[in-house]
Amino acid sequence: MKNETIHIAIVEDDNEIRQTLTLIIDGSKGFSCKYAFPDGESAIASIENLPIDVVLMDIDLPGKSGIEVTRHLKQKCPQLDFIMLTVQSDDDSIFESLCVGASGYLLKDTNPADLLVHIKEVYDGGSPMSSQVARRIINSFRIIDNPLSDRETEILKMLSKGMNYKEVANEIFLSPHTVKTHIKNIYSKLHVNSRAEAIYKAIKQKLI
Amino acid sequence: MKNETIHIAIVEDDNEIRQTLTLIIDGSKGFSCKYAFPDGESAIASIENLPIDVVLMDIDLPGKSGIEVTRHLKQKCPQLDFIMLTVQSDDDSIFESLCVGASGYLLKDTNPADLLVHIKEVYDGGSPMSSQVARRIINSFRIIDNPLSDRETEILKMLSKGMNYKEVANEIFLSPHTVKTHIKNIYSKLHVNSRAEAIYKAIKQKLI
DNA sequence: TTCTAAATACCCCATTTACGCGATTGACAT
DNA sequence: ATGTCAATCGCGTAAATGGGGTATTTAGAA
Structure with a gap:
């Protein structure tokens, strides 16, 4: 467990959500949120030179999707952790996110207090996800049925x-x-x- | 969210842990734990005919391992949910557990209150796992490096x-x-x- | 600038594959 | 007892494959 302030960036196109999240996070002890981007392009242009630990990434973005943006940034900054923040929890989104290097996958209805906990978990090497999301991942490990002898x-x-x-x-x-x-x-x-x-x-x- | 009592069985060879868990769970509102087995063989012999919703399964068992026992039981009772409860969190144990059909994977240092929450999560279709365990799973999705054009x-x-x-x-x-x-x-x-x-x-x- | 990698195109030839057919044995279930 | 299925063995042939070459163009890296 590290105890330094965790530096966070947000990529989210909805102005209200972005500003609310920024305020909540930046106003919390141990968390700092000085960077927020309304689209993937501006995030890609800036983030690699910023002192950031964790990125909250919306999936539905105008232009490049959050998944594309994550792929791009994770390649340039492998030490950066990404938490996908989204309304949808379909299998494809989840798997694609994980494949491009996201560390967590949370639904947007996660309450602010939990969100902070989850950011800390990622920072400490964990991978928070709702248990519904986890179940989908787990199911992908199951064997359907084997027709072969x-x-x-x-x-x-x-x-x-x-x-x-x-x-x-x-x-x-x-x-x-x-x-x-x-x-x-x-x-x-x-x-x-x-x-x-x-x-x-x-x-x-x-x-x- | 269902609100009936959740019926639980425990498979755990350590007498003290087994009895403690049984008491805690059975003493909690909404939970019932009337069946506990010290080994896989006795669990296999009994569980398929019992009115059980969730099984807490130790991995280190004398004789058949908890993973083997889970494979066996999940095949006979696909509707039954299994939570692996173990001290170790090595990759192989985790993946094998998921492959044989476990729905959750928790470390034994999980505190009792959380354990009850996790049992309920499984019962409601989720898949609780510590964020460390989740991280290991997520890492298995990453691409190492691609030599192909x-x-x-x-x-x-x-x-x-x-x-x-x-x-x-x-x-x-x-x-x-x-x-x-x-x-x-x-x-x-x-x-x-x-x-x-x-x-x-x-x-x-x-x-x- | 020079070198390298990727993408493109071609030839020859021995081996391998996929698919057509048919067949027997033993085990396990109805 | 009858039937299905897994596992075993066989033949012939047309098509596909893999390995050996060589060569040009283009784009990017050193």
Whole structure:
């Protein structure tokens, strides 16, 4: 736990929300908010040279989206932490935000006191998110259902490592013909018709 | 928000912790804890026929690990929610827990009042986790670094959808020869020598 | 300015793949 | 007992792939 003042910047196009947040944060002990931007372009132009620890980023911005802006800034300033602040909590927004480097994802109805707590959590290396958001993330780890038999899964894994018919056959003491048949069945079960597509689908569905 | 009493079961080998938790939970308004098991085997034997909403699951159990037990039970009772309760927060434990269907992941130093709040969150469809745990999950979404050019990434994505040389070439108005060259370069950059392996590696490294 | 990387295009050729067909065995469920 | 499914084995062929080259243009970095 560090005890210095946390320096915050806000990127938010709604004037009222931006000003309210700025006032609340800057008026709180241990927090400073001297920079607020109404759009991503101006934030990108300024933030990399400012002494900022945490950025509150709206997702719905005019021009570049908050996600794009975050991708850009995180690349230039990897030490900067980003909290996405948004009204929507659809899966795509959440995952894209996380993929471009956001550390937290909060809904705009989060109350000010909690918001300050969450900013501190991010500053201390945590990743605050509402438990609804967390649930969506967790669900992405679950396996839907696996139509493949054990043997098929085993073979598909070997294919993903770049092995061909013969190599797989030797590895598990089968005839290459049998391996072929298994692969055919895999394709049919996954509704694909090439190795590449099979592996792609299998990974996306967490079968391998 | 539902307002019925939440029925909880505990699986925990340490007698003191188990009894303390049972007393705390069962003594709280809106919570009931009539079932506690010292190991996974006895939990598996009983839980599927009990009127339980949420299971608190220790990970370090004698015999079957809490993760194994969760996998087993979640398969039989998909509507049951599991909160992992553990001292360790290593990446593997977290991911495995989520993969087998746990909804929350809390450290044992969570204080009792918070624990009750988290149980309710799970019951209401959320996924409580400490912000440290959340951070680890979030980090797993980040991209390490991408050796591929934009064009190469574009082509690799098409390959993952099962397209061949010609189809890719037609799609982006190139000669099939050029597509082939790009693919060769992709293989070389990823240190692979087949489409299958390239796609596997690319996904694992979040390049596509 | 010089060098490098990316994107583009082409050739040859051996190997691999995908798909068409058919078949047997054993296990497990109805 | 009958049926389905997984797992095993086989053949033939047309198409696709991967590896080896070479070469031009353009844009950006050193």
